[in-house]
Amino acid sequence: MVGSLLLLLFVLIFGCYVPIYALFHDHSRPVTLAHLGMYTTLGVASLGVLTICAKAAGIDMKAAILPGMLLSIYVLIRDRRACVPQLHLPEYPLHTGLGVGIAGIYFLYTLAQGLVKGTGAYPAMFFELDVAYYLGQIHALIRNDGWPVLSLNNLGVVMRTHYGAQSSCAILSVLTGFPPHTILFLIYMPLMALGVISAAWLIIREYISPTSKPLIWLGMLVLLFGTSFYPLDRVLFTISRMGVSVPAVKNFVRMFFDPDLFGFLTDFHLIPSSFSGIALVMIFLYGFQNLANTFRRRLVTFTVGILIAFKAPYFLTVGAGYGVWVLCEMARTRQIKLFFSPAIALCIAIGINLIAAPAQHYTFIFVPGRFLMDQKFIATLGTLLLLGGLAILAVPNFMTIFKKTRAWSYWIFILLPLIFTNLVSTTLEGFRFGGNIFNQDLFQVCTLIPLFLAMFVFVMLQATWEKEFFVRRYLAVFVLVLLLLIPASHKLLHAVLPVFAPQAIRAESIQNHPLAEALAAIPVEGSIIATN
Known part of the structure; x- marks a missing residue:
């Protein structure tokens, strides 16, 4: 156990953190603990x-650590000393x-489940039954030398999926000796959470001034808890029915403390691939704040490129949005060199996709208005109107600030997936189960909308701190905090329940003790075990 832990620290530092630091850190600026967390997360994804x-090349998977180790030796x-984080007392x-x-x-929400x-x-x-499939795919990567990987769930079937998260866990398990489920749930997922937090912290620090100190905690609240499809329709419905009656007060309290009111997972964050995608997109947003810096631009290019290995729908949203933004900047500044960053990112993504998911072909079908009456699409519009309206409410000279700041940029990433999902359907050629996959999977191109909207709201709120708009600012902050305390309280609640009262969670959870006891008593050598 101690040996595995030391090996893990060695791999995370010299195989993940130091190489990413060498490639993407601006050496004119000091390294902080937030940089350490963000670079380590990106390093694990790169691994x-x-x-x-x-x-795919047919060589031992342990060879994946060699490029990072060689770069670490050079550094x-x-x-x-340059790569050692500096500790400072908070201002x-x-x-x-x-x-x-x-x-x-x-x-804590992620760590408790780990x-x-x-x-x-x-x-x-x-919790969330998809994670069982991810764990099986990690075992398959470790046990099979060939590529594509044969499924352990269906004999002789090749599993074609984005293997970024699974491959990261598989190589960490092989290098350290920790079992796959320990790596996935107790190490990898908390590392992704650390990456999200670190990148969000670095983004916020770019906007802080002596007059806008509250943006430190308000920004963390917005960027961490305003980034999911939380069912705001139920929140608003409950608030609208509030009065002085006891049932109304109970309903309001229930929004904060009922574990089943919104379900266990409302934001896909604990599905490994989706959570990895959120971490990478947050790192992208950090680099996006200063693309004039060569290191930031390099970071953005690399992050967008490898995103396809972790969550292909997220790559579509971020890649297309980044490409359109670059085209707008090229038209405004006449700088052709801006084109190279998204072009290189696209080449990286195409290369990874050809290796990771060969021979998958999709047919796109023009179906206008397909999601016009979809519940989640309507909820998306409601979220846009509510949170976007808060930003407009707080800023009287909205259009001036909208143009001068980078706030307009985030609407490119919001509008493109909304347009796409309402114009196009798709089928997967050769797909046996009906063929039409225009469902939750394709709708995932929209699941990043709240994240970019949260970034937009944060930028607009920051603009109010530079002006004397006290009443509007505090009104917007009050409503925003009220709404975001609800998902924050549920995150805290679901950090406590898995450890102390897992039986209280009824949404997509399953106990493994009965199956484990049965397998311990049944001779399984040479047998095929069929479960649901």
């Missing part, structure tokens, strides 16, 4: 992509403490 390449020889202790507390709730699912000889429970 997964290299593992895919190694498997340590050249300047070993604004109160607001920083509140921000850290909000980030702690977000991290303690339940990642310890012991097998996962005690599964």
Whole structure:
């Protein structure tokens, strides 16, 4: 156990953090703990992509660690002290403490489930049943030398999927000796949460001034808890029916503390591929704040390119949005060199996709208005009107600030997926189960909309702190905090329940003890076990 832990620290530092630092950090600026968390997360993702390449090339997957190790040796020889994070006392202790507390709730939500699912000889429970398939795919990557990987769930069937998260976990398990479920739930998922928090913190620090100190904790609240399809329609319905009656007060309290009111997962964050995608997109947003910087532009290019290995729908949203934004900037500045960044990102993505998911072909069908009456699409529009309206409410000279800041850029990433999902349907050629996959999977191109909207709201709120708009600002902040405290309280609630009262969770959870006890008593050698 101690040896595996030391190996894990060695791999994370010299195989993940140091190489990413060498490639993407602006060496004129000091390294902070937030940089350490963000670069380590990106390094783990990069290690997964290299593992895919190694498997596809037919070589030992352990070779994926070699490029990072060689780069680390170069960095340590050249300047070993530069990559060590510097510790500083916070400039604004109160607001920083509140921000850290909000980030702690977000991290605890992931860590608590890791303690339940990642310890012991097998996962005690599964929350969100898709994670069982991910765990099976990690085992398949470890056990099979060939590529594409043969499924362990269906004999002789090749599993074609985005293998970024699974490959990252597989290589970490092989290199450290930790079992796959420990790596996935107790190490990989908390690392992704750390990446989200670190990137969000670095984004917020770019906007902080002595007059806008509250944006430290408010920004963490917006960027961490305003980034999902939380069912705001139920929140608004409950608030609209509130009065002085006891039932109304009970309904309001229930929004914060009922574990089944909104379901266990409302944001896909604990599905490994989706959560990895969120972490990479948050890192993209950090680089997007200053594309004039060569290192930031390089970071954005790389992050967009490898995103396809973790969540293909997210790559479509971010890649298309980034490409359109670059075209707008090229038209405005006449700088042709801007074209190279999205072009290189596209080449990286195409290369990874050809390796990871060969021989998959889609047919696109023009179906206008397909999601016009869809419940989630309507909820999306409601979210846009509500949170976007808050930003407009807080800023009287809205259009002036909208043009001068980068706020308009985020609407490119919001509008493109909305247009796409209402114009196009698609089928997967050779798909046996009816063929039409225009469902939740394709709709996932829209699941990043709240994240970009949250970024837009944060930028607009920051603009109000530079003006004397006290009444509007505090009104917008009050409504925003009221809405976001609800998902924050549910995150905290679901951080406590898995550890102390897992039986209270009834939405998509399953106990594994009965199956484990049965397998311990049944001779399984040479047998085929069929379960649901």
